[in-house]
Amino acid sequence: MASLHHANVVKGATVLMVGAGGIGCELLKTLALSGFQDIHIIDMDTIEVSNLNRQFLFRQSHVGQSKAKVARDAVLRFRPHISITPYHANVKDSNFNVDFFKQFSVVLNGLDNLDARRHVNRLCLAAEVPLVESGTTGFLGQVTVHVKGKTECYECQPKPAPKTYPVCTITSTPSKFVHCIVWAKDLLFAKFFGDKNQENDLNVRSSDASNSSEHAEDVFERRNNEDIEQYGRRIYDHVFGYNIEVALSNEETWKNCTRPKPIYSGDVLPENLNHQNGNVDKSRATDDLSSVSSMASLGLKNPQDVWSLTENSRVFLESLKLFFASREKEIGNLSFDKDDQLAVEFVTAAANIRAASFGIPLHSLFEAKGIAGNIVHAVATTNAIVAGLIVIEAIKVLERDTDNYRMTYCLEHPSRKMLLMPVEPFEPNKSCCVCSKSPLSLEINTHRSKLRDFVEKIVKAKLGMNFPLIMHESKLLYEVGDDLEDDMIANYTANLEKVLSELPSSVTGGTMLTVEDLQQEFTCNIYIKHREEFDEEKEPDGMVLSGWTRAPDKKDDNKSVGNGGSTSKASPTEAQKAVELDEISEGTEISGKKRKRPEVSTNETNNHNEVQKVDVVDDEDDELVMLDHWDTDNKKKRLQ
Ligand SMILES: Nc1ncnc2c1ncn2[C@@H]1O[C@H](COP(=O)(O)OP(=O)(O)OP(=O)(O)O)[C@@H](O)[C@H]1O
Numbered sequence: 001m002a003s004l005h006h007a008n009v010v011k012g013a014t015v016l017m018v019g020a021g022g023i024g025c026e027l028l029k030t031l032a033l034s035g036f037q038d039i040h041i042i043d044m045d046t047i048e049v050s051n052l053n054r055q056f057l058f059r060q061s062h063v064g065q066s067k068a069k070v071a072r073d074a075v076l077r078f079r080p081h082i083s084i085t086p087y088h089a090n091v092k093d094s095n096f097n098v099d100f101f102k103q104f105s106v107v108l109n110g111l112d113n114l115d116a117r118r119h120v121n122r123l124c125l126a127a128e129v130p131l132v133e134s135g136t137t138g139f140l141g142q143v144t145v146h147v148k149g150k151t152e153c154y155e156c157q158p159k160p161a162p163k164t165y166p167v168c169t170i171t172s173t174p175s176k177f178v179h180c181i182v183w184a185k186d187l188l189f190a191k192f193f194g195d196k197n198q199e200n201d202l203n204v205r206s207s208d209a210s211n212s213s214e215h216a217e218d219v220f221e222r223r224n225n226e227d228i229e230q231y232g233r234r235i236y237d238h239v240f241g242y243n244i245e246v247a248l249s250n251e252e253t254w255k256n257c258t259r260p261k262p263i264y265s266g267d268v269l270p271e272n273l274n275h276q277n278g279n280v281d282k283s284r285a286t287d288d289l290s291s292v293s294s295m296a297s298l299g300l301k302n303p304q305d306v307w308s309l310t311e312n313s314r315v316f317l318e319s320l321k322l323f324f325a326s327r328e329k330e331i332g333n334l335s336f337d338k339d340d341q342l343a344v345e346f347v348t349a350a351a352n353i354r355a356a357s358f359g360i361p362l363h364s365l366f367e368a369k370g371i372a373g374n375i376v377h378a379v380a381t382t383n384a385i386v387a388g389l390i391v392i393e394a395i396k397v398l399e400r401d402t403d404n405y406r407m408t409y410c411l412e413h414p415s416r417k418m419l420l421m422p423v424e425p426f427e428p429n430k431s432c433c434v435c436s437k438s439p440l441s442l443e444i445n446t447h448r449s450k451l452r453d454f455v456e457k458i459v460k461a462k463l464g465m466n467f468p469l470i471m472h473e474s475k476l477l478y479e480v481g482d483d484l485e486d487d488m489i490a491n492y493t494a495n496l497e498k499v500l501s502e503l504p505s506s507v508t509g510g511t512m513l514t515v516e517d518l519q520q521e522f523t524c525n526i527y528i529k530h531r532e533e534f535d536e537e538k539e540p541d542g543m544v545l546s547g548w549t550r551a552p553d554k555k556d557d558n559k560s561v562g563n564g565g566s567t568s569k570a571s572p573t574e575a576q577k578a579v580e581l582d583e584i585s586e587g588t589e590i591s592g593k594k595r596k597r598p599e600v601s602t603n604e605t606n607n608h609n610e611v612q613k614v615d616v617v618d619d620e621d622d623e624l625v626m627l628d629h630w631d632t633d634n635k636k637k638r639l640q
């Protein structure tokens with residue numbers, strides 16, 4: 001009987017789950033209840049209070065403990081005889097190598113970042129283990145199946161970079177609140193509390209670039225004998241007052257934009273802020289990020305209130321004081337963290353003061369935090385549905401039921417009365433550099449760009465390699481590893497500072513470089529094209545990687561059939577509308593891939609029904625994701 005076969009397949013499988021967060025907790029529970037008996041879980045995190053609203057295997061008493069271990073213990077309480085092996089570790093650790101991956105029948109991802117997803121994809125390809133990948137954003141979700149040689153790999157479709165804004169919009173002409181948030185977070189906060197020596201083209205540094213006093217003084221440097229309030233007010237007046245005056249003096253800028261108004265602290269606050277606040281209780285633990293709060297010391301209670309300009313100005317100065325009074329040691333090393341209350345307060349206040357200056361509506365701390373942290377509030381129901389779909393696909397993969405593999409998309413609004421949209425997987429993209437080993441090409445100025453730029457911007461950031469090795473013909477130019485001799489390390493370090501054309505084996509236009517990651521067993525050839533100039537706004541890296549093109553179109557791939565045996569068509573635009581991602585896509589990883597609705601068999605309908613039986617639970621909090629959406633102009637070959 002099919003059910004006996006099914007039960008045996010499930011029982012005999014050794015499964016690796018990566019991620020024990022929102023999706024992972026649901027997944028572990030569903031795997032255990034579906035009869036899986038040998039489950040391994042990797043998660044590098046410990047449990048936080050903010051996880052408790054949707055990660056139902058965790059309780060208040062578990063805060064601070066390993067997610068993987070607590071999830072195991074929680075499930076063993078209702079399935080005591082199965083084997084669950086937890087690893088409190090980063091999946092990118094070198095012990096999780098190809099041999100480690102080979103022991104598994106299938107790998108299931110419940111991750112929240114592109115980097116780890118790409119890494120797992122490569123290890124699955126190298127180990128030839130099928131991967132079921134997933135992601136959710138609010139009501140939207142997806143589950144995709146990746147089997148080497150049969151379907152696309154996770155990287156067959158390029159993933160769009162997080163949304164960025166032109167520098168001049170951020171530094172000079174903001175028109176939306178998000179521009180003010182980016183300014184407050186990436187420029188002002190970074191300038192105050194991050195690395196003092198960083199390059200930061202914020203026009204908060206000093207005066208107008210054309211002014212010869214530019215290098216005379218770093219306004220952010222606290223002067224001798226300057227108390228924190230004086231310091232805060234001086235910076236306030238500089239960034240919200242003086243800099244705006246300077247910007248206003250350039251008439252050209254304001255021809256098509258509304259002129260901002262300078263704001264000085266004296267305009268909105270009394271000369272002396274006579275408050276009981278600022279007197280921080282220094283005995284408070286500085287490692288508890290939530291214990292120091294300007295809202296608390298100013299008596300502002302509701303994070304959903306929109307503060308007045310005066311309140312924002314008070315929060316700005318108070319946050320600054322609190323950073324100096326109770327977290328001084330961290331100053332210089334901080335980067336913005338959405339879970340750092342004081343940082344969120346500072347950024348909210350600074351963004352609001354700037355917004356007031358530019359006539360942009362002010363926002364509450366709650367809203368500002370959402371924008372600054374790229375937060376889309378998670379819906380636990382979506383996680384539960386996605387977890388169910390992962391298990392369904394995992395079982396099909398284990399049964400080698402290739403014809404019935406489906407990529408499934410959870411939609412926010414019903415499309416043709418469906419909230420779940422199953423799509424047949426596509427075959428591997430022949431121009432994918434990961435699974436089809438197709439070469440890439442890189443336009444770069446070989447006389448100006450250093451090997452370090454290439455390693456940081458291309459090899460690490462774009463190709464996601466951890467332990468790269470770079471070769472030109474048979475010459476090694478660079479390598480990372482634990483067992484390198486000192487003279488080799490010195491050699492490679494020296495190479496990093498050389499421009500490409502001056503490397504021991506000169507890299508110029510026409511060179512083919514080989515880049516390899518030994519842990520991921522991933523090799524990639526990059527054809528170098530020399531180019532003199534790059535557009536600073538559009539090509540800020542000063543180099544352009546391409547060649548990762550999509551698979552060729554196939555004309556007959558255009559017909560599509562509805563779910564449940566219906567033969568009606570779902571047009572791409574209709575589907576596209578259903579997966580409307582515009583608003584939430586900021587900062588999340590959403591690929592522009594075209595998927596067509598396939599013919600759906602009766603079998604599929606059954607699966608579909610099964611999915612719809614998943615219990616509905618409550619919704620909450622935030623999660624970052626990977627979502628694909630429909631795209632009208634790219635048609636791909638379906639799996640044969
Ligand atoms: N490289 C990695 N190695 C191991 N686990 C990882 C790695 N990257 C992410 N994870 C885990 O994936 C899980 C993703 O879960 P989820 O998206 O619910 O995020 P979260 O951190 O629990 O919640 P939030 O980000 O919303 O606060 C997290 O538990 C995280 O620790």
Ligand SMILES: [Zn+2]
Pocket residue numbers: 152153154155156157428429432433434435436
């Ligand atoms: Zn691929």
